[in-house]
Amino acid sequence: MSGSSLRGSIAITGVGTAGCGEAAGLSELELLALAAHAAVVDAGLTMADIDGLCTANLNIAMWPLNVVEYLGIRPTFIEGTNIGGSAFVAHLLQAALALQAGICNAVLVCYGSNQRTGTFGRRERTIARNSLDPAPYEAPYAPFNPPSSYALIAARHMHQYGTTRPQLAEVAVAARGWARLNPEAFSRDPLSIEDVLNARMVSDPFGTHDCCLVTDGGGAFVLTRAERAKDAPQPSVYMLGVGTAAWHRTISGMADLTITPSVDSGCRAYAMSGLGPADIDVLQLYDAFTINPILALEDLGFCAKGEGGPFVEGGAIGPGGRLPVNTNGGGLSCVQPNMYGTFAVIEAVRQLRGSCGDRQVAGARAALVNGNGGNAAASQATAILGTAETL
Amino acid sequence: MNGPDEEFRLALESGELRLQHCDGCARAVFPPRIFCPHCGGTALAWRPAQGGGEVYSSTTVHMVPKGQAPYNVSLVALDEGVRLMGRVEGRQVVIGQRVTLRVEKAALIFSPEGETP
């Protein structure tokens, strides 16, 4: 039941990003299209070759239709499941099933957002969503979401395991260290533990540097069956395993605030891939807040439950540390246009291609991507990607 | 016929927190449901909450409009075995501390046990 027949069955042959940071004057569809076009060219294809589409958007209910019309494609496989920012990692499973079933030959996974500079930005969307998707058992207490929900998670983790604010700060400082090596990253100024601790409070224990960026950006990648990927111009990156898990919607409905669904999604991805934590060379862990990579490291078996804080101390996940995490700078320092999933996948691909320049992890062969979605670590999708050698 | 959400809301507006209890597995259910999420049973009976609980997690929201004070948002584990969001109003809010419920303007407000609001 591990789905191991999907191991290595599909490959990512093209990736593209656009407008990471600030992209004033560009619409969400334009950012998506710029990234999509770059990914399709990178894959050695044309838009006419795309016959599968995976996409999601936080504002628009029938978003795949907007994208189909704008890109001028008529796909035979359309996947618009939206489980939050993890969606584009989760899409890998559905895309693999469709490709293997022969429903389609080239799937484009794509996203774009202008939440930083657009006229309908973060604030407007929050107001609209409060009426479209009300949380009647939480709204009266006005949690400042998403920070407050993750702050409740962090506070409980601190209470239960002794995790400290300086340990949370290590995550932000490591991300900034990587971002400083990445010309595409939005925030590249030096950042110290003290800077993180002294920043303005948002929802305690989080200050501003514990919270991800609010940027614009588009991200896209192209998937084909593995045998077809051999003709692609770039080194192909293979999907070795993938798993998705969703347990709740609201923070009130989260069974144990210190345990996320990546316990399940990770197990599923490991089982499909036949790999374990010790086989992973580089990790891209969705860092909506500094607590997220700590939870993911625990739930994905890189350390025991409760030991994520000590694990990240001393620059352990930054450049030169013992485990490279979020090598692009992550959502904390590189790019975070509301849904980060595509960008985590793209950075994993770039690492496995060996195209990351100053931030390249030498000899990276297997990468783990963990997507996080919803206001309360509600959905998690884990993917394990590898070079041709790992097949 | 009102659904469980509406029944809950009407009780809360009259100043009372009521919880569903499942005949099948004897567990309390929150938020209100059509069937029990634990055992699938459909025999759910309303009972008033006893009002005691423990702070499970807590945060203070500092992102507030100018001139407004930061405020507390907590998750409280009620003695009935359900966890819900509310506001704890106390000199110091600590995870694990015992709290007592009052319903104020259809909202759940808690005070540390022994501290009179």
Ligand SMILES: [Zn+2]
């Ligand atoms: Zn029951």
